[in-house]
Amino acid sequence: MCLGIPGQIVAVTDEARMMVMAEVSGVRREVNAACIAQGPLESLIGKWALIHVGFAMSEIDEDEAAKTLEALRGLGEAQETLEAMAAGDAALEGST
Amino acid sequence: MKYAEEFRDPVAARAVLDEITKVVGEIGATADNPVHIMEICGGHTHAIFRYGLDKLTPEGIEFIHGPGCPVCVLPMSRVDECIELAERPEVIFTTFGDAMRVPGTQKSLMQAKADGADIRMVYSPLDALEIARRNPDREVVFFGLGFETTTPSTALSIQQAAREELGNFSVFCNHITVPPPIKALLDDPHMVLDGFVGPGHVSMVIGVHPYDFIAEDYGKPLVVAGFEPLDLLQSVLMVLEQIRDGRCEIENQYSRVVPEHGNAVSLAAIDDVYEARPSFEWRGLGEIDASGLRIRDTYAAFDAEEKFNIGYGAERRIVEEPEGCSCGAVMTGRMKPVACPQFGKGCTPEMPLGALMVSSEGACAAYYQYGGARAVEAAE
Numbered sequence: 001m002c003l004g005i006p007g008q009i010v011a012v013t014d015e016a017r018m019m020v021m022a023e024v025s026g027v028r029r030e031v032n033a034a035c036i037a038q039g040p041l042e043s044l045i046g047k048w049a050l051i052h053v054g055f056a057m058s059e060i061d062e063d064e065a066a067k068t069l070e071a072l073r074g075l076g077e078a079q080e081t082l083e084a085m086a087a088g089d090a091a092l093e094g095s096t
Numbered sequence: 097m098k099y100a101e102e103f104r105d106p107v108a109a110r111a112v113l114d115e116i117t118k119v120v121g122e123i124g125a126t127a128d129n130p131v132h133i134m135e136i137c138g139g140h141t142h143a144i145f146r147y148g149l150d151k152l153t154p155e156g157i158e159f160i161h162g163p164g165c166p167v168c169v170l171p172m173s174r175v176d177e178c179i180e181l182a183e184r185p186e187v188i189f190t191t192f193g194d195a196m197r198v199p200g201t202q203k204s205l206m207q208a209k210a211d212g213a214d215i216r217m218v219y220s221p222l223d224a225l226e227i228a229r230r231n232p233d234r235e236v237v238f239f240g241l242g243f244e245t246t247t248p249s250t251a252l253s254i255q256q257a258a259r260e261e262l263g264n265f266s267v268f269c270n271h272i273t274v275p276p277p278i279k280a281l282l283d284d285p286h287m288v289l290d291g292f293v294g295p296g297h298v299s300m301v302i303g304v305h306p307y308d309f310i311a312e313d314y315g316k317p318l319v320v321a322g323f324e325p326l327d328l329l330q331s332v333l334m335v336l337e338q339i340r341d342g343r344c345e346i347e348n349q350y351s352r353v354v355p356e357h358g359n360a361v362s363l364a365a366i367d368d369v370y371e372a373r374p375s376f377e378w379r380g381l382g383e384i385d386a387s388g389l390r391i392r393d394t395y396a397a398f399d400a401e402e403k404f405n406i407g408y409g410a411e412r413r414i415v416e417e418p419e420g421c422s423c424g425a426v427m428t429g430r431m432k433p434v435a436c437p438q439f440g441k442g443c444t445p446e447m448p449l450g451a452l453m454v455s456s457e458g459a460c461a462a463y464y465q466y467g468g469a470r471a472v473e474a475a476e
Contacts, residue, residue, distance in 0.1 A: 001166075001192045001193075001194050001241075001242060001246060002137070002138065002139055002165075002166065002242065002243070002245055002246070002295075002297065002457065003139050003297060003323060004245075004297055004300075017256065029219075030222075031220075031222075032222060032249075032252060034252055034361055034365075035248060035252075035359050035361045035362050036361075037361075050297075050300070050353065052245055052246065052249065052297070053192070053219065053220045053221065053246055053249045054219060054220025054221070054222045054223070054249060055220070055222075055248060055249045055252065057245075057248070057297075057300060057301070057359060057362070058300050058353050058359065060352070060353060064352055064353070067104070067324060068323070068324070070104060070324075071143075071323050071324040071325070072323075074146060074147075074325075075139075075142055075143060075146055075323075075456075076456065077139075080456075081219075083193075084192070084193055084217070084218075084219040085219045087193060087217040087218070087219065088217070088218040088219030088220060088223040089223075091190065091216035091217060091218045091223055091227060092223060092226055092227060092230065094216075
């Protein structure tokens with residue numbers, strides 16, 4: 001939960017709530033973009049960000065995203081985060 | 097240097113390691129008279145063991161593992177209060193998975209869930225908000241846990257709940273902050289610390305200046321570091337160069353992610369929703385002034401402490417550590433994990449006695465996982 005994971009922003013889902021769709025290691029997840037938004041959310045599409053517990057916290061470039069993902073995989077943190085995302089989806093339905 | 101091959105760029109890693117060896121020599125540090133460098137962040141502790149950085153670096157460097165693993169510093173009384181909340185029939189208790197196996201005095205959240213409590217592991221407080229929207233007849237409590245990296249997420253979630261007037265959502269706030277325990281450790285006359293490697297993702301939120309007191313008041317260097325193994329080595333080298341040159345500065349090795357002044361939106365949300373408590377209890381470190389956050393009165397409707405009269409908002413409870421558990425001594429660098437009589441015997445990752453064995457970011461779990469049988473044998 002402490003280390004962010006890189007994701008690429010692929011769509012705006014809810015402008016009012018500052019929500020965008022991010023692709024994280026092949027998994028799509030809706031995340032909040034309030035902390036990196038400067039102007040319309042559409043301008044974030046295609047950009048990479050470090051995502052912490054559902055919040056895009058820092059814009060990074062593609063090379064940094066690749067390096068960070070590799071470091072997280074080495075620590076087993078990338079898999080852990082993807083599992084946590086899946087658990088979160090299941091929790092909405094009442095099962096975990 | 098057999099592990100150096102594991103680095104993405106072994107040539108660069110070797111060059112930094114050679115430079116580290118040279119500077120350690122210039123300082124005159126040896127195994128008997130080492131330089132003590134504390135890596136504050138549990139993620140860094142994990143990376144040091146995963147990549148064997150403690151073995152790759154010269155004996156003249158002693159890594160002290162700091163208090164930067166939020167589930168490791170969580171007192172048992174907080175876990176007990178989580179379980180009390182979770183066992184209320186009207187409550188859906190939501191938490192990061194990391195907290196599930198931390199032992200309370202009677203049981204962990206995992207055991208409480210097996211006993212029938214509605215406890216759900218979520219990835220984000222936004223999941224908890226959605227559960228609250230879908231279950232208007234239940235009380236949804238989110239366990240707010242972690243340092244400045246996760247604090248903005250709960251602050252922004254509470255602001256969102258307020259905008260939606262979501263009356264069945266609250267946060268059990270146990271957020272803590274990094275600088276106060278560093279000050280407490282520096283004030284401890286038994287601690288020997290020559291420099292710090294600072295947590296990069298915390299500084300992504302707060303910037304580098306909250307650490308200025310470490311250089312200005314205590315004369316120690318700190319380098320904010322990224323999480324790749326090469327980042328860590330470069331940061332250790334930067335700390336060593338400061339020590340060699342007699343400098344004490346707050347430097348930023350991770351400037352590609354960490355802005356000098358942090359993230360303005362995050363800081364504004366934290367300031368709007370939270371205020372410092374007079375003091376907060378840390379496992380192994382005791383009460384530390386202004387080291388925990390509480391929800392401001394303006395957001396009291398979303399404060400589980402107020403709503404359920406529990407936690408620091410209610411009676412104080414002191415819980416003794418389990419017998420034989422040395423987490424406190426390990427946490428403050430006074431004992432190595434393998435020196436604990438329970439290490440690998442009464443306390444393993446499968447059956448943890450203390451919190452440092454629970455999280456992959458805990459020093460004991462890291463020793464156990466990467467030291468393997470050798471670490472257990474060394475303890476015998």
